[in-house]
Amino acid sequence: MTKIVGGTATMLLLAACASTPDSGAPTATATLRPASGSQVQGQIKFTQVGPNRVRVTGEVSGHQPGMKGFHIHEKGDCSAPDAMSAGGHFNPNKSQHGVTPAVGHAGDMGNLTFSDGGRATIDTTFEGLTVSSDAANGIIGRALIVHVGTDDLKTDPTGNAGARAACGVIG
Numbered sequence: 001m002t003k004i005v006g007g008t009a010t011m012l013l014l015a016a017c018a019s020t021p022d023s024g025a026p027t028a029t030a031t032l033r034p035a036s037g038s039q040v041q042g043q044i045k046f047t048q049v050g051p052n053r054v055r056v057t058g059e060v061s062g063h064q065p066g067m068k069g070f071h072i073h074e075k076g077d078c079s080a081p082d083a084m085s086a087g088g089h090f091n092p093n094k095s096q097h098g099v100t101p102a103v104g105h106a107g108d109m110g111n112l113t114f115s116d117g118g119r120a121t122i123d124t125t126f127e128g129l130t131v132s133s134d135a136a137n138g139i140i141g142r143a144l145i146v147h148v149g150t151d152d153l154k155t156d157p158t159g160n161a162g163a164r165a166a167c168g169v170i171g
Contacts, residue, residue, distance in 0.1 A: 025049065026131040030144040031170035032060060035083035039063075040166035044122070046131050046139060054129040054139070056109065059121045060146055060166065061151045069147035069161025070122075072107035072129075074140040078167035086167055088144035089157055091137045097156040101128030103131055105136050108159075111151050144168045 025048050032042040042060030043044035049055045080086075089097070090107030096103020106128055112120040131136030149162030 004036060028131050028140055028170050030170045032144065032166040032168040035167045036163045038164060038165040044144060046170065048131040049125060051101055051128055052130060053125055055125045056122045059119065060112060061119045061120050063165060065082045065114050065116050067111035067113050067150040069149060069159055070109045071150035072139055072143050073143040073145050076143050076169040078169060083145060083164035083167035086145060090142050097154065097159050099153045101126050107166055110153065112146065139170050142170050144170055
């Protein structure tokens, strides 16, 4: 009987540990709100998973189907109706536009793919970012933007992704 109770207690303890989030990793969130007259909105979470690696997870809804540009912008200001107050792409290293922060601007996160129902989910890890406000590649206090068009992943500095459909400050 002792082994069963002890085994049950151990199993419960292990299950509790497995369901506890990693409390040591820095995290931040951005609540995306519509811009430029769109209906695009969502919630994105950023979790530090390595020295210069950030896992980005979340869901965005209310967009037209297809691939849409997804970037971190330099200013944490979404006050303008068209979100132009967020400034340009976050680019502390003065890099050319690219596919990811590791091979382009620190703010380059490619495209989100929206379904026919107007929803997109993300669960990707990006190299070259930190969940920090102090580091040169820190994203805290910057804006997260979803664009109306597809990022072509090459045209500098914007990827020709068009107007800003949603904006949220990372904090």
